[in-house]
Amino acid sequence: MKIAVVGGGSTYTPELIDGFARLSRVLGLAELTLIDPAEDRLNLVGPLGQRMFAREQHPGAVTWTTSLEAGLADADIVLIQLRVGGQTARLSDETFPLECGCVGQETTGAGGLAKALRTVPKVLEIAEAVRRFAKPNAWIVDFTNPVGIVTRALLDAGHRAVGLCNVAIGFQRTFAKALKVEPSRLTIDHVGLNHLTWERSVLLDGVEMLPELLANHAAELEEHTHQSIGQLRRLGSIPSYYLQFFYRHDQVVREAATTQPRAAFVAQVERELLELYADPKLNTKPEQLASRGGAFYSEAAVDLITSLHTNRGDRQVVNMRNGSTFAQLSPDAVVEIPARITADGPIAEPLAVLAPLEAGLISHVSAYEQLAVEAALHGGRDRVFRALLAHPLVGQYEQADTLTDAILRENKAHLAWA
Structure with missing residues (x-):
């Protein structure tokens, strides 16, 4: 099979390549094609990807191109991970809302809307190219933020699309580390919208562990959510990091006045990563990539693509149509929930009503x-x-x-x- 990555010149891409190099044998992945208009970045990330595949003795090829048509040709899966305007636009998203006393963030609030306005038209252009050049019935996997809004636009336009976020798998891995168990033994009840979710249950081999986590693992939960354990215990659930922008809005705005914007930090990390990627001896993702964000994204992506391609029917958290899942929402809304992943797409798991x-x-x-x-x-x-x-x-x-x-x-x- 062939997988095309639009936005493949991102400094983030080696995280994705690492996942495919280590975990994708069952897919029969013949070609991973990176597509990006930034040829200078492709010429660093592409060769690194080849070296990473060679290190893992993966038989597939890593190729790269600036041509959308050539890169999408005969693709079975198209993964979109782009940032219109780059880190410069992100810095704007994180700062201009602060002038009104509103939170500055790239995926929610005014900054998130700015990103959506820039991003949705471009993603829809790419999706039309997928229709023209990729294989019939190729799946689009969207990791481009704001994922919920972008996925809704793709589905409204009739594309075969699933939205993917790393928040759920990040929680699963955090819980597994705290409990000292394998992540595969945990089942989480993750519900809401993209970047607006709660963990309502954490089952270990079918046994509820949420009270244990709230009672005895304060440090891990506070670090992962940026919210105090006292607040989490009052909720009786574990909200995502992004809920701090709602539950601690005024405090977050005050803190932003004295802290470096995330975009400025990431821009510096990107410069360092590109220097590392230029080293012809580098054949694995560098440790510094962890500070770029998006932990476990590659594993979530490989799992989702494998299930779409092989009809595994396993349980994963994705962004998909609400349908009848939450009675409060329109069927056309996009929600982030557990679903069974089949070759025909995700099928929502039955969920308890929302509090x-x-x-x-x-x-x-x-x-x-x-x-x-x-x-x-x-x-x-x-x-x-x-x-x-x-x-x-x-x-x-x-x-x-x-x-x-x-x-x-x-x-x-x-x-x-x-």
Whole structure:
């Protein structure tokens, strides 16, 4: 089979290559093609990928190209992991909302909307190219943030797409390390929207371990969620890192005034990684890549692609249509939930109803996501304003107006309609 990676010149790509080199034998992976307009990056990441495959004695080829048509030709799976505007745009997303007293973050709030406006049209262009050049019924696996919004746009346009995030597998590995067990023995009840999820249950060989984690593993949970163990115990569940932007909003904004933006840190890490990738002796992902983010992404991606390709029917957490899963949401909404992964796509697992605390916030943000897709597809200041007004991290006329102007100003080069 052939897998194409759009955005393959990313400094993040060796994490993905490592997973395919070590774990993809069952796929019969013949070719992994990296596609990116940045030829200078491809010429570093591509050869490193070849060396990584050779180190693991993987029989598949690693190739690279700047041509979308050539890279997508005959692909069975297309993985999209791009960042329109690069780290410069990310730095903007993380900083301009702070001027209004709102959280600055690249996947939620005003910064997340800015990223969606830049990203959705580009991803849909790529998806149309997948229709033209890849194999019939090729799957698109989207890792491009904001994953929920991008996946919804892809599904609305009729593409065979599944959204993927590393939050669930990250929690599973954190819990397994704390409990000193193999991750495969754990089953987690992970529910919500992308970057708006809660772990409501953690089963070890069928035995509930959530109370044990909350009672005896404070340090691990606080580090992973950026929320205090006292707050987690009051919730009785474990919210994702991203819930801090809702539950600790004002404190996060205050802290941002005295800390380096994540984008500035990542930009420095990227420069260091590219220097490392240029070393012809390097044949494994460097330790510094861990600070780039996205832990266990490669393993989640290999698992998902394997199940889509071989019809394993195993349980994985993905972004997919809500259907009838959560009665509070439209069937067309995209949710992040456990599902059985088949060759025909994910089938949602039966889930317990949402608690009111979860349901209210999920409903609120899902409505925003619908408006965000409309703004990304059709443009217009009023659509951007309405999406911001609907977001619980904005939600006021004056802030929504000011942030709309900032989004248009900061992203003029990336918005054809602005």
